[in-house]
Amino acid sequence: MFCKFIHKRFSTLSLAVVGSGPGAIFTAKHLMKKHTNIVVDFYEKFPHPFGLIRTGVAPDHQDVKNIEHEFSHILSLPQTKFFGNVIVNKDTPLNLEILKKNYSAVLLAYGAHGDITLGIKNEDCKGCFNSRNFVNWYNSSFDRISNDKIILNKTEDCVIIGNGNVAIDIARMLSKSFEDLKQFDVGDDVLEIICNNTIKNIHMVARRGVNQAAFTTKEIRELHGVKGLNTYIFEDEIKNSFEADSELQVLPNERRQLKRKVDLVKSFDMINNVNQIKKDGRKNLFLRFLNRPKEIISDNTGTISEIIFNKTKLIKGQAVATEETTSIKCGLLFKSIGYKSHSIFDTVDFNSKSSVIINDKGKVSENKVISDNLFVSGWVKTGAKGVLDTTLREAVDTADTINKQIEGGFLKNKTPNYDEINSLIAKSGVKPISFKDWEKVSNYEIEEGKKKGKIRDKVTDINKVFELIKH
Numbered sequence: 385m386f387c388k389f390i391h392k393r394f395s396t397l398s399l400a401v402v403g404s405g406p407g408a409i410f411t412a413k414h415l416m417k418k419h420t421n422i423v424v425d426f427y428e429k430f431p432h433p434f435g436l437i438r439t440g441v442a443p444d445h446q447d448v449k450n451i452e453h454e455f456s457h458i459l460s461l462p463q464t465k466f467f468g469n470v471i472v473n474k475d476t477p478l479n480l481e482i483l484k485k486n487y488s489a490v491l492l493a494y495g496a497h498g499d500i501t502l503g504i505k506n507e508d509c510k511g512c513f514n515s516r517n518f519v520n521w522y523n524s525s526f527d528r529i530s531n532d533k534i535i536l537n538k539t540e541d542c543v544i545i546g547n548g549n550v551a552i553d554i555a556r557m558l559s560k561s562f563e564d565l566k567q568f569d570v571g572d573d574v575l576e577i578i579c580n581n582t583i584k585n586i587h588m589v590a591r592r593g594v595n596q597a598a599f600t601t602k603e604i605r606e607l608h609g610v611k612g613l614n615t616y617i618f619e620d621e622i623k624n625s626f627e628a629d630s631e632l633q634v635l636p637n638e639r640r641q642l643k644r645k646v647d648l649v650k651s652f653d654m655i656n657n658v659n660q661i662k663k664d665g666r667k668n669l670f671l672r673f674l675n676r677p678k679e680i681i682s683d684n685t686g687t688i689s690e691i692i693f694n695k696t697k698l699i700k701g702q703a704v705a706t707e708e709t710t711s712i713k714c715g716l717l718f719k720s721i722g723y724k725s726h727s728i729f730d731t732v733d734f735n736s737k738s739s740v741i742i743n744d745k746g747k748v749s750e751n752k753v754i755s756d757n758l759f760v761s762g763w764v765k766t767g768a769k770g771v772l773d774t775t776l777r778e779a780v781d782t783a784d785t786i787n788k789q790i791e792g793g794f795l796k797n798k799t800p801n802y803d804e805i806n807s808l809i810a811k812s813g814v815k816p817i818s819f820k821d822w823e824k825v826s827n828y829e830i831e832e833g834k835k836k837g838k839i840r841d842k843v844t845d846i847n848k849v850f851e852l853i854k855h
């Protein structure tokens with residue numbers, strides 16, 4: 385279907401994509417289904433494509449990471465080009481103006497790579513991490529924090545604030561053993577640190593009740609099933625969750641799903657206080673509800689030692705703090721309260737409250753004027769919510785909008801001037817990495833992994849990347 389010959393001779397419709405994660409690739413894929421002659425070029429800040437599939441999705445979720453095969457097919461098509469290691473923003477020589485000059489349309493799909501803060505005292509003291517930092521670290525992302533900052537062997541208690549699926553990933557990674565993790569693409573250095581953690585008690589704390597839990601049933605079931613982990617709930621928090629929720633409005637089609645999730649949570653061991661836990665040497669997960677973080681206390685070394693919470697009550701599904709407080713002593717905190725996006729071009733209308741590019745079905749406005757040739761997809765369109773299926777659905781929505789623009793004759797044919805583009809990239813002082821280049825690195829990782837009995841052994845040093853591709 386995709387013919388190199390046709391593309392080279394006659395293709396003039398072109399799309400520049402900022403980012404190469406699922407939002408970018410799903411949109412391109414659906415666009416290319418209808419327009420087989422469109423040229424699609426991906427500009428990606430990391431040397432590798434696929435965004436959070438490599439740096440976010442947990443190593444023991446290889447079934448999800450397998451989508452890389454489908455994505456690799458797209459990036460191998462003759463009408464697509466991958467410019468890895470090339471950041472695009474208002475300050476880079478390759479900016480929006482240049483992309484618009486060279487391409488029929490531009491798609492912004494640069495995801496959500498910022499942190500949300502709690503806004504409470506001491507939240508950045510030693511031992512406190514944003515989920516993104518910790519996830520990037522265990523996934524050996526090129527922008528990970530250094531190993532010496534990850535000290536997991538000085539405390540028996542850690543708190544995770546938030547109970548979304550990222551919180552579940554973190555709890556699972558901290559609970560699994562070397563035997564559980566060694567076959568995946570976890571770096572040797574990460575394996576050593578994470579599997580030698582001294583954490584005995586993981587307190588996952590949500591400000592709302594059981595009915596509002598952000599995790600999905602599949603993920604909480606998986607965590608519940610981790611060997612060597614006891615799972616507990618607190619009787620008063622469960623009781624208060626339901627009493628307060630007597631007016632809970634749930635759509636009939638969601639009721640069964642919610643019931644399944646709640647029933648699963650209720651099957652955890654119910655306790656009234658931590659003294660009732662089994663003394664069997666296993667790790668413990670405490671699924672806590674109705675507690676909102678108030679303050680973090682640090683010790684004389686500046687390390688977290690305790691978190692104070694306001695007990696909350698639910699009003700119309702929202703957590704309202706009461707005067708009553710409780711506290712958890714701990715030496716580690718993971719703030720797993722979501723990711724947020726940011727604006728990279730001043731002219732593109734951005735809603736800084738919801739951290740998304742303002743759009744109508746993927747169509748973007750610049751300085752409040754709807755643009756004919758500027759689009760958005762992925763988490764920078766929707767906010768940092770949703771599994772891959774959600775990102776796929778939204779990408780199809782954006783692809784449909786671009787299609788309409790093409791069919792309506794609103795997009796001008798443009799063949800990118802690669803001399804200009806390459807010279808601007810060179811001006812930034814970076815060497816771009818093509819998809820063929822990246823495949824060499826990826827194949828090397830797989831081969832090195834095989835020697836160690838794991839799926840892949842990730843390269844983490846950019847110099848090694850260039851050595852492997854011999855630029």
Ligand code: FAD
Nearest residue numbers: 403405406407428429435436440472494495762763771772
């Ligand atoms: P991203 O995947 O973040 O892709 C954006 C890309 O843009 C990145 O490659 C980034 O490097 C690049 N970029 C950013 N800024 C620039 C710039 N200025 N110039 C050039 N490039 C730039 N979903 C599931 O279904 N199953 C899971 O198990 C699962 N696990 C997850 C685990 C975590 C920790 C997280 C955070 C999410 C997980 N998801 C999972 C959700 C899934 O990862 C997202 O739905 C999806 O990745 C969103 O795609 P995106 O393209 O919008 O963003």
Ligand code: NAP
Nearest residue numbers: 546547548549550551591592598720721722768769770771
């Ligand atoms: P999320 O699902 O939005 O969960 C965020 C959690 O943080 C919620 O419990 C939220 O509570 C809490 N929170 C937010 N602000 C808070 C505050 N100020 N104080 C206390 N708690 C606060 O986000 P996520 O876990 O980062 O996941 C992002 C998306 O990726 C989700 O859609 C998730 O499903 C997806 N994902 C999927 C998988 C998978 O499929 N396996 C894995 C990882 C991620 P409230 O609900 O009260 O706001």
